[in-house]
Amino acid sequence: MDNALTAASALALLLLMIQVPATAILLSRLFKGPRRLPPIQPQQPTPELLGNVSVVVPTLNEALRISPLLAGLSRQSYEVREVIVVDSKSQDGTPDLVKAAQQQDPRFRLINDDPLPSNWVGRPWALHNGFLYSSEDSQWFLGMDADTQPHPGLVASLVKIAQSQEYDLVSLSPQFILQYPGECLLQPALLMTLLYRFDPAGITTDQPERVMANGQCFLCRRSVLAAVGGYSSASSSFCDDVTLARHIAAQGFKVGFLDGAKVLKVRMYEGALETWKEWGRSLDLKDASPRAQIWGDLWLLSAVQGLPLLIVTGYLLIGSWQLLLPAKLLLGLNVFLLVIRFAMLLAIAPSYDRQNAKAGWLFWLSPLADALAVLRIFLSAFRTPREWRGRTYSKE
Numbered sequence: 001m002d003n004a005l006t007a008a009s010a011l012a013l014l015l016l017m018i019q020v021p022a023t024a025i026l027l028s029r030l031f032k033g034p035r036r037l038p039p040i041q042p043q044q045p046t047p048e049l050l051g052n053v054s055v056v057v058p059t060l061n062e063a064l065r066i067s068p069l070l071a072g073l074s075r076q077s078y079e080v081r082e083v084i085v086v087d088s089k090s091q092d093g094t095p096d097l098v099k100a101a102q103q104q105d106p107r108f109r110l111i112n113d114d115p116l117p118s119n120w121v122g123r124p125w126a127l128h129n130g131f132l133y134s135s136e137d138s139q140w141f142l143g144m145d146a147d148t149q150p151h152p153g154l155v156a157s158l159v160k161i162a163q164s165q166e167y168d169l170v171s172l173s174p175q176f177i178l179q180y181p182g183e184c185l186l187q188p189a190l191l192m193t194l195l196y197r198f199d200p201a202g203i204t205t206d207q208p209e210r211v212m213a214n215g216q217c218f219l220c221r222r223s224v225l226a227a228v229g230g231y232s233s234a235s236s237s238f239c240d241d242v243t244l245a246r247h248i249a250a251q252g253f254k255v256g257f258l259d260g261a262k263v264l265k266v267r268m269y270e271g272a273l274e275t276w277k278e279w280g281r282s283l284d285l286k287d288a289s290p291r292a293q294i295w296g297d298l299w300l301l302s303a304v305q306g307l308p309l310l311i312v313t314g315y316l317l318i319g320s321w322q323l324l325l326p327a328k329l330l331l332g333l334n335v336f337l338l339v340i341r342f343a344m345l346l347a348i349a350p351s352y353d354r355q356n357a358k359a360g361w362l363f364w365l366s367p368l369a370d371a372l373a374v375l376r377i378f379l380s381a382f383r384t385p386r387e388w389r390g391r392t393y394s395k396e
Contacts, residue, residue, distance in 0.1 A: 012326040015311070019333055022303035029199055030340070033347070036202030039259040040161050040172070042153030049079035053155055054138040054222070056130030057085045058113075058123050062146035063092040065267060070101040070108075072150035079156050081138050083108045086126040088116075094146075117235075123215075124240040128231035134222070141225050143218040143241075148174065149265040150217075157263055158219045161256075165204075168253035169220040169245060171213045172260025173201045176352050181359035182272025188348060188366035189373035190275065193283055195344065196305055197297050201259040208249035209293060212257045215241030217264050224253055237287035238385050246288055261351050280376040281385050294381055306374035308337040309367060341367045 055073060059066065073083050085098045087110060095110055102108040113129040116122055127143050134141060140159055144150070162170045176191075178184050198212045199205055218241055233247040234240035249255040269275040286294050311334040315323075323331070345364055354360035 009324045009326045012324075012330040015307070015330055016326065016333065018299070019303045019307065019330075019337075022300045023333065023337065025300060026196060026304045026340075029196075032203050033200045036200045037161075037165070037256075037258055038202070039262050039350075040157050042151055042263050043157040043160055044153060045077045045079040045156040049156060049159055051078065051081040052138060052159060053080050053140045053142050053219075054134035055080055055083045055142045055144060055155070056127055056134060057083065057144050057146060058088070058126030058130070059085055059090060059094050059098075059146050060088040060122065060126075061090045061092045061094060063090070063094045063097060066094060066097055066146040068149040068267075069144065069146055070097065072148075072152075072154070073108075073144075074101065074105045075152045076150070076155045079159060080107060081135055084130045084133055085110050086113050086130040086133075087111070088113055088122055088126055120235045121238055121240065124231040124234045124237065124244075127215075127240070128235075131225060131230045136222070138222055141220050141222050143215055143220075145216040145266070147266050147268055148216050149177075149267070151263045151265075154217075154260075154263040158217070161258065162219060162221075165256060166254055167256040168224045169213075169218070169248050170256040170258060171215070171219065171241065171245065172217040172258055172264055173214055173351065174216060174264040174266040175261040175350070177265055177267040178352055178354050178357040178360060178363065179267075180271045180357070181362050183269070183275050184354070184357055184360055184362040185366050185369050186272045186373065187275050187279075188345070188352070188363055189369040190280060190283060190376065191348065191351075192305060192341070192344065192366075192370065193301055193373055193377050195348070196301060201257050204254070204256055208246050208255075209289065211242070211246045211249045211255050213241045213245035213255070214257070216266055217260060218245075220248070224248060227251070234287075239282045239285050239287050242285050243288040259351075265353060276376060280373075281380045281383070284377050284381040286381055298378060298381060301374045301377060304337055305341070305370045308334040308341065308370075310371055312338060338367065341370065 085108065087095050089112060098108060098110045111133055113126045116125055131141055142155065158170065176187065178187065198210060205211060228248055228251060231240060231244060234243040237243035245255050269278050284294065311330065315331050352363060354363060
């Protein structure tokens with residue numbers, strides 16, 4: 001028994017050495033939360049914004065989900081000069097929906113991107129083409145994804161916050177629409193892998209390598225995008241939004257990432273399996289990060305998100321009344337981390353629309369999927385995507 005307790009204590013000390021520094025880093029980020037900018041609110045445009053924004057939307061077989069975006073963009077006011085939909089030869093009727101929207105709103109324009117070069121990923125290539133075709137009279141470029149649902153006043157509020165905070169680039173975290181039980185459990189756990197690795201939305205970092213961005217709603221000064229060569233710096237990236245944002249930040253421009261839950265909704269993927277496959281393989285951000293940073297993030301996620309539930313469950317199974325001090329400290333630390341994790345659910349609850357979700361209450365049990373979410377980041381970090389949004393890539 002003594003040998004077993006000694007071995008347990010040695011293991012507990014090892015785990016404490018792994019988890020304590022990671023916990024300190026996590027707390028240093030979470031404590032910044034009270035200083036963050038509040039969620040942006042819808043605003044009405046003012047005359048000086050007239051024709052200031054060119055919106056570009058990349059599409060590839062988006063007929064089942066693009067209609068809310070088209071309707072939402074039509075409800076934006078005179079600050080939007082044009083909406084350029086760059087279609088990559090969709091076969092499902094997406095172009096017809098855009099043409100129908102054009103009949104109602106002449107600001108819409110449909111173009112096809114050129115054949116995809118071998119050194120480009122489809123999404124940044126489409127956005128790059130849209131930028132090249134956009135009006136030079138627009139002061140702002142706004143990239144939006146087909147799965148987004150903008151509220152009236154989104155574009156005006158984006159431009160006004162960018163001007164007031166002197167951002168050269170600003171993107172938003174949306175409100176996610178959940179529908180099925182599996183995604184209610186998995187999606188918040190995957191989102192937490194981002195929240196644990198980066199400062200809260202609304203905190204501006206002076207470290208370009210720690211910049212966060214979301215290409216679903218990505219506003220950039222046109223002059224800045226022209227200065228960095230459009231999307232060319234993110235040409236081969238499967239997380240082009242973060243890659244481009246970090247490149248722009250490294251050039252000395254001010255980049256912001258804000259809470260947009262009150263102005264933007266998104267329905268990303270249908271069910272847990274699609275969420276696991278499509279979103280999970282870009283969350284590692286390896287295309288935008290040096291190898292050392294990837295390993296550091298994997299260590300952090302393992303220590304503060306992947307291990308706590310496993311460790312506490314292990315203690316419950318073996319009993320903790322005979323444990324020596326190191327093991328008791330380890331138990332206390334992991335209970336503390338679980339308390340933080342469940343408390344974070346209250347913080348992120350406004351970022352989810354669960355009104356029509358089946359078994360939406362599973363959101364509150366999403367910490368049970370944390371180890372699975374961390375595993376997904378590990379798998380993604382060591383694999384290069386071979387297929388993305390219906391396109392196949394040969395790069396290794």
